[in-house]
Amino acid sequence: MPPIPFIPDNAPFTAEQRQWLNGWLAGLFSNAGTAPTPNAPAAPRKPLTILYGSQTGTSEALAKKNAKAAEAKGFAPKLVCMEKFDTVDLTKEERMLVITSTYGDGDPPDNAQPFWSWLVSDAAPRLEKTKFSVLALGDTNYPMFCEFGKKCDARLEALGAKRVHPRVDCDVDYETAANAWSEAALAALAGANGTVTAASAEAATIEAPPITTHDRKHPFAARLAANLKLTRDGSEKEVRHFEIALAGSGTTYEVGDALGVMPTNCPQLVADVLAALGCDGEEAVKTEAGELPLRLALAQHFDIAKPSTDLLKAAAARNPDGELAALLDPARREELKKFLWGREVIDFIAGFSATDLIAVLKKLQPRLYSIASSLAAHPDEVHLTVGSVRYTAHGRARKGVCSTFLADRCAADTALPVWVQPSHGFKLPADASRDIIMVGPGTGIAPFRAFLEEREIAGANGRNWLFFGDQRRALDYLYEDTLEAWRTGGHLARLDLAFSRDQAEKIYVQQRMLESAAELWAWLEGGAHFYVCGDASRMAKDVDAALHKVCETIGGLSADAAAEYVKKLKSEKRYQRDVY
Ligand SMILES: Cc1cc2nc3c(=O)[nH]c(=O)nc-3n(C[C@H](O)[C@H](O)[C@H](O)COP(=O)(O)OP(=O)(O)OC[C@H]3O[C@@H](n4cnc5c(N)ncnc54)[C@H](O)[C@@H]3O)c2cc1C
Ligand SMILES: NC(=O)c1ccc[n+]([C@@H]2O[C@H](COP(=O)([O-])OP(=O)(O)OC[C@H]3O[C@@H](n4cnc5c(N)ncnc54)[C@H](OP(=O)(O)O)[C@@H]3O)[C@@H](O)[C@H]2O)c1
Ligand SMILES: Cc1cc2nc3c(=O)[nH]c(=O)nc-3n(C[C@H](O)[C@H](O)[C@H](O)COP(=O)(O)O)c2cc1C
Structure with a gap:
């Protein structure tokens, strides 16, 4: 079978002509059928919904890739993020592909949470008409491997939907399994002869995938331009600030995105x-x-x-x-x-x-890092804030692969393979007059340095409030000069610090939130956006609990009402997290 689509986007045809020709040629090759005359009525393309849930963009990119593949096979695919599940009437969807990752302890990615709450609720309708297949993304290093994909698969079946191709669970090395699933699931949805090709003037409603010059498969060989230790001598940690030159890559990014880095071993x-x-x-x-x-x-x-x-x-x-x-x-x-x-x-x-x-052995995997710079402030550069993983265990000094590749083994002339992993769930408010509250202890400060640089350059007039914490003020106050200058200059309307080991009792950022609960509530009620970045396993959960507590104690809400309030913040994209 020749490669598809047959007629490239830049061929001298209108979109309508191109679509008709692609459909006809696809039919010709897959069915050995005869070409319809140009006047023959075109059979409608079969609608297909591709529903995705994604935290760091992998499932989203796969969803877009599947939409392209489906379109080439004659479907009319519609890409729907799970957070916008209510824009489609699932009871009417006859064909559906579900592509989702798993986070936390077998939980949905943040943008899939509203969909999941609805799907398991009594409000979820019967889905007797729907034929579906699930692609679950995960990582076998987590005990609840692909759990959310598994739960979606089971729940859809319980609601009466018909699984036409078995769920596939993908590990971090997902390409081969994901490609095979795509082929088979689309063939199953197409029906007996494996094709739905039909020329149609009906426009497919797919969102064009972003054209990026470099991606996971095609990283840019960048250069490390600066490697500075942020923690001071005597600290129990080593956190570094890296500046990476992107000149010549054609790569751009937005604050909130992550940078993928492909390391080599020590x-x-x-x-x-x-x-x-x-x-x-x-x-x-x-x-x-x-x-x-x-x-x-x-x-x-x-x-x-x-x-x-x-x-x-x-x-x-x-x-x-x-x-x-x-x-x-x-x-x-x-x-x-x-x-x-x-x-x-x-x-x-x-x-x-x-x-x-x-x-x-498994394949060496790239690592993601939250981007710590604004491109507007540093043209052609991307900055990272990285904790070097070093420890001694069982009599041997050990090192994290990528953090120490950056810290120790990446010289100015070493090719540093990188690409931008766009984030669609961690963004500044479009309205620059909105207030923002940022909670970013440890390396969680990274995207907030970027946010603050961006808002400073843009002259955004919304207020900025940062909660930062680490072990000791004298040794671990990352970006101290910058943050203090922002506080003094008023760019940071509030800066609340929690140094956990400067006193007998541990003090964490969530305690600072509770100490300022009334003001925090007032900011939220005034439309502020709330962001969290850093440790997923402990900090992000405790900060979430503190947020609920603020709603209860100051907002006067019951536990259920506070949960609803936080849920609404999420659905309005006013509560966003970048946690790892
Ligand atoms: C979206 C996203 C954004 C991220 N942003 C950042 C960021 O801005 N900054 C940042 O620093 N990281 C960030 N990370 C984490 C980062 O991707 C890497 O996971 C981290 O740098 C460790 O990678 P490594 O290759 O150095 O360590 P690895 O080789 O992956 O080793 C880490 C492993 O070492 C083991 N280990 C670590 N410490 C100990 C110990 N004391 N005792 C025993 N075993 C231990 C654990 O098994 C741990 O999983 C982010 C992750 C994601 C998903
Ligand atoms: N799983 C682990 O045991 C572990 C340990 C360290 C780092 N990490 C990983 O390393 C990354 C970030 O590390 P980092 O060194 O930049 O930051 P970090 O370990 O999150 O530490 C930053 C600050 O957060 C404090 N902290 C600890 N538990 C907290 C909690 N439940 N709530 C709020 N604050 C808490 C720390 O205090 P104290 O350290 O004084 O308690 C420290 O002051 C994350 O990926 C994290 O998962 C994991
Ligand atoms: C903080 C964190 C928690 C994760 N938890 C799980 C998990 O419980 N189970 C699992 O199979 N994978 C887990 N993963 C792996 C992701 O599901 C996997 O990397 C996936 O490819 C990400 O896809 P996405 O970019 O579309 O979100 C986790 C990853 C991170 C960073």
């Missing part, structure tokens, strides 16, 4: 793995990029830090009576998690050959 770790295998590194091994010397493959292509489930199983099989084998029992998941904390690939590969190891 050469010392590669050398230690080679020594454990008894290899010199010259042995040829297969990788996605073809056959490579083992040393290069380990440095650039495989995750040699975090042990994969397959690697753990292979290690356990060599020692069936050992502790690891016992802990692989699903009932002992929590104990396994504790056992693995601080252990890496190198701790499990005694007796492995290079071939044994390569067979069970």
Whole structure:
């Protein structure tokens, strides 16, 4: 089958002619049918809804890709973000693809929460007419792997919708599985002969995917222009400010977006793995990029830090009576998690050959970082605020792959593969007169430095309130000079600081929120937007609880009414989070 679409967008035809020709040619190739005469009435394209939930844009990008594929196959696809689920009448949808990630502990991404609350409520209608298939995105490192996709799949079926193709659960390395699902799910939705091709003048209602020059698959080889330590000597942490030159990339970004960074592994770790295998590194091994010397493959292509489930199983099989084998029992998941904390690939590969190891390694994955700069303030640059992961465990000094690649191994002439991962759920208010409240302890400060730079340059007249915290004021006050200057100059109407270890009792940002609950409530009632960035597992949950408490204590709302109030803030995009 030749590549599709047959007629490129820049061909000298009107959109209508192009659509007709593409439909006709697709029909010709898939059915070996005869060409309709130009006057023949065109059969309508079959509508297809692609519903997506996405936190960091992966599912959204896949949804757009599927819309293109569906259009080429003769559907009339409509892309709908789950937060806008109420713009479609699901009871009338005959064909639906659902693409969603999972966050938290098996929870929906933020923009899918309203959809999920509705879908599980009594208000959810029967969906007898709907044929559907679900693509679930997740990460096998999380115990609740793809849980939200699984829940959507089950709930749609319970509401009477007909699953025409089984759900596919994707790990971080999702491309192959996602492509196969797309082909099969579209074929299943198309019906018996696997095609719905029909020429039609009806415009497909897909949103054009953004044209970006660089993406995850095609990163830009950038240069690191600055690497500065923000924490001071004596701190228990090492947080760095990086400035990356984008000149010549054609890449732009908006504040709130993230930067994808593709690291390479530490050469010392590669050398230690080679020594454990008894290899010199010259042995040829297969990788996605073809056959490579083992040393290069380990440095650039495989995750040699975090042990994969397959690697753990292979290690356990060599020692069936050992502790690891016992802990692989699903009932002992929590104990396994504790056992693995601080252990890496190198701790499990005694007796492995290079071939044994390569067979069970996962692909090295890029990392995302919240962008800490405004392009308006720093043309052709992108800044990051990154905590270097360094710790000693089980007698070995360990390093986070990407944070230490940036901190230690990325020289001014090292190619630094990056791309912008647009965020659609973490944005400044379009109305510059709106107040904003930002809660960003630790590296969570990153996007708020960007927000504040952007609002300063734009002369936005809405007030800015920042809650920042870290361990010690003297050692860990990130961007102190900038924040204090903004406070003094009035750009920060309020700056509330919580240094947790400067006194006997821990003080956290949420405590500062509660201390200023009346003013916080007044800002919210005045239409302020509320943002949270940083640690997902503890801080973001506690800040959320504090927000509910403000609504209850000052707003006089019951717990249920406070939950409704917060839900409304979310649906109005006035409560946005960038948590990890
Ligand atoms: C949307 C998004 C935005 C983000 N923004 C930022 C940002 O602005 N700044 C930032 O710094 N990070 C940010 N992150 C996190 C970032 O992507 C990386 O996860 C982080 O830098 C760690 O990656 P690494 O490769 O250095 O560490 P990895 O090689 O991934 O190692 C981390 C792992 O090491 C282990 N570990 C860590 N500490 C210990 C310890 N003390 N004892 C035992 N084991 C330990 C844990 O298993 C942990 O999962 C963001 C993540 C997302 C998803
Ligand atoms: N899972 C973990 O154990 C762990 C630990 C550190 C970092 N991280 C990860 O590292 C990233 C950010 O780290 P970071 O060093 O920039 O910031 P961080 O660890 O979030 O620390 C910033 C500040 O937040 C405080 N804090 C701790 N628990 C909190 C809570 N429940 N509510 C509010 N504040 C709290 C810290 O205090 P204290 O440190 O004094 O308690 C510190 O003062 C996140 O991805 C986070 O998940 C994870
Ligand atoms: C803070 C955080 C929590 C996550 N929790 C889960 C989880 O519980 N289960 C899971 O399978 N994946 C989890 N993931 C992985 C994401 O679902 C995965 O990276 C997905 O590809 C993201 O897609 P998106 O960009 O469309 O949101 C989590 C990722 C992050 C950053």
